[in-house]
Amino acid sequence: MEVITSPKDMQKKAVFDFHGQTGFVPTMGALHEGHLSLIKQARQECDTLVSSIFINPTQFLPGEDFEKYPKRHKEDMELLKTNGVDVLFLPTPESMYPDGFNTVVIVSNITERLCGLIRPGHFQGVTTVVLKLLNIVKPQRAYFGQKDYQQTLVIKKMAEDLNLFTEIVVCPTVREKDGLALSSRNQYLNPEERKEATLIYKSMIAVKEGLVTKQLQLSDVPKKLAKILESGTLKKNIQYASIYDPSTLEEIKDNSFKGNRVLIAIALKLANTRLIDNMLINP
Ligand code: AMP
Numbered sequence: 001m002e003v004i005t006s007p008k009d010m011q012k013k014a015v016f017d018f019h020g021q022t023g024f025v026p027t028m029g030a031l032h033e034g035h036l037s038l039i040k041q042a043r044q045e046c047d048t049l050v051s052s053i054f055i056n057p058t059q060f061l062p063g064e065d066f067e068k069y070p071k072r073h074k075e076d077m078e079l080l081k082t083n084g085v086d087v088l089f090l091p092t093p094e095s096m097y098p099d100g101f102n103t104v105v106i107v108s109n110i111t112e113r114l115c116g117l118i119r120p121g122h123f124q125g126v127t128t129v130v131l132k133l134l135n136i137v138k139p140q141r142a143y144f145g146q147k148d149y150q151q152t153l154v155i156k157k158m159a160e161d162l163n164l165f166t167e168i169v170v171c172p173t174v175r176e177k178d179g180l181a182l183s184s185r186n187q188y189l190n191p192e193e194r195k196e197a198t199l200i201y202k203s204m205i206a207v208k209e210g211l212v213t214k215q216l217q218l219s220d221v222p223k224k225l226a227k228i229l230e231s232g233t234l235k236k237n238i239q240y241a242s243i244y245d246p247s248t249l250e251e252i253k254d255n256s257f258k259g260n261r262v263l264i265a266i267a268l269k270l271a272n273t274r275l276i277d278n279m280l281i282n283p
Contacts, residue, residue, distance in 0.1 A: 001081040003088045007096065007136050010089045014138040020047030024139035024166075026130065029053040030070035030184035031079050034174040038143040041171055043084040050137050051080050052089040054096065059125030070184055089137060096132060104128050107154050107161070113249040114150050114265055115276065118239045126151060127158050134166050142166050147173040147181050149265065149278040150249065173277070175201065181277045188273040196232045197275060203228035203241070204264045204279045211262075211283035218243060218255050218262070218283070229268065237269040246280055 004010045014022065023046030025038045043049050053076055060066035073090070080088055104124050110116075111123040134142060144152045152170045159168050174182050179201030180194075189197055203225045210216025216224060225241040243252045246263040265278040 001077070001085050001088055003077070003090055005090050005092065005095070007091055007132075010087075010091075011136045011138070013087065014050075014136070018048045018138075021141065022046060022048045022050060022137065022139040024133070024137045024142045025049070025051040025085075026133050026142065026144075027051060027053055028055045028069065028184065029076050030072050030187075031076045032174075032182045032184065034145055034147060034182035036079065036083055037174045038145060038171050039080070039083045039085060041169070042141065042143045045169075046139075046141060048087070049085050050087045050089060050139065051085045052091070052133055052137070054089075054091055054129070054133075056096075056125060056129040057093050058097070058128060059122050061119055061121060064119075065185070065188075070187060089133075096129070105131050105158060105162075107157050110150065110153055110157060110249050114240055114244070115267060116150070118267060123151070123154050127154060130155055131158065131162070131164075134164060139166050141169050143169045143171055145173060146170050146280075147183070147277070149246075149263065149280075153247070153249070179205070181275075183275065185273055185275070189270065193234060193270045193273065196234045196236070197270060199229050199232055200266050200268070200275060200277045204266065204277065207243075207264055208279060208281045211281060218252055218257055221252075221264070225264070225266065229266070234270060239267040239269065239274075241266045241268070 023042035025042050027035050055069050057066055105127040106124050107127055116123055156168045178198045180197050206228055207221050207224055222242045229236060229238055229241060244263045244265055245252060245259060246261050252262060261280050261282050263278055263280055267276045
């Protein structure tokens with residue numbers, strides 16, 4: 001596996017050395033099986049596989065965990081190598097945002113809901129860095145996880161609106177045995193918090209079963225989610241927990257919603273750890 005740190009060198013390599021289909025998996029590192037599922041799918045579907053590790057400062061808000069975000073470059077490199085990555089792009093913040101950097105990419109509407117309300121400016125950081133990465137790596141296919149559903153929607157919209165060449169591929173969420181979605185942030189949880197974090201998955205499954213068996217109406221979903229999330233012994237700060245139109249992210253409030261699929265999405269803080277998860281269902 002070749003490691004490239006300079007954006008210019010990476011771009012040159014992409015233009016002059018790559019043949020066939022290039023697949024790209026951008027990450028912030030501290031890799032787990034969720035990341036590796038994207039890498040494995042991309043490895044099967046592409047000729048050349050590039051991954052990046054870049055903890056993008058512009059997508060963190062002041063007071064968030066940018067400084068303490070887990071860094072495990074050595075272990076990550078080993079994992080990428082054994083999973084068939086050809087090139088790791090590992091830029092520094094200074095090389096991605098040199099003095100005088102002055103451009104942002106903003107997708108409107110869908111970024112103004114859910115995480116966009118709780119983390120204003122976050123998606124602007126994401127779209128700007130993802131467009132930069134796609135311009136540097138020039139992949140035919142870029143792989144993202146459904147775990148960050150709103151992020152996939154925002155990136156797909158950017159790709160469509162700006163006529164990007166790259167196809168955005170969304171891969172299923174990988175979970176622990178007890179249902180907790182894998183996340184680099186799970187390591188912040190103490191054992192008690194880790195146990196209560198499973199309520200997120202349990203609440204989504206309960207709502208899914210309720211809707212599918214028609215025992216639960218769409219308008220009852222927020223109450224049902226809140227009841228399960230608030231059970232247990234720890235106090236949780238629920239930022240959102242409801243059902244949404246999967247394409248607009250508008251909250252579904254009445255029972256006459258006619259779409260085929262609905263999105264259950266949850267964000268909450270357990271002590272200082274922010275967790276998000278979602279599930280697409282066909283009620
Ligand atoms: P991150 O390092 O958190 O920026 O994540 C890099 C990519 O991995 C993003 O596309 C995430 O959506 C994806 N990802 C993170 N956790 C999971 C998971 N549990 N299952 C599937 N994909 C994931």
